[in-house]
């Protein structure tokens with residue numbers, strides 16, 4: 681998939697309704713939070729349609745390693761990014777549920 685700087689300037693290119701194991705690497709272009717307190721910005725939160733997405737790059741390579749998607753109904757799903765030895769990239773869902781039940 682090819683993305684231009686124009687498309688990714690403000691937020692990563694992601695469709696929360698279609699996100700899944702095969703969605704591929706998600707590069708973080710403008711992290712604004714330092715979740716682990718090491719002085720390096722690692723996390724970006726943004727909205728796509730009515731979904732809130734929080735993406736964290738835990739190893740500092742510029743690609744998100746952890747992703748949480750909260751949709752307009754309060755349903756959430758959490759994902760971890762894995763790059764296999766053969767180079768295959770996939771997201772694994774590690775958690776899901778509703779925030780208010």
Ligand SMILES: [Ca+2]
Pocket residue numbers: 714715716717718719720721722
């Ligand atoms: Ca950090």
Ligand SMILES: [Ca+2]
Pocket residue numbers: 737738739740741742743744745
């Ligand atoms: Ca990373």
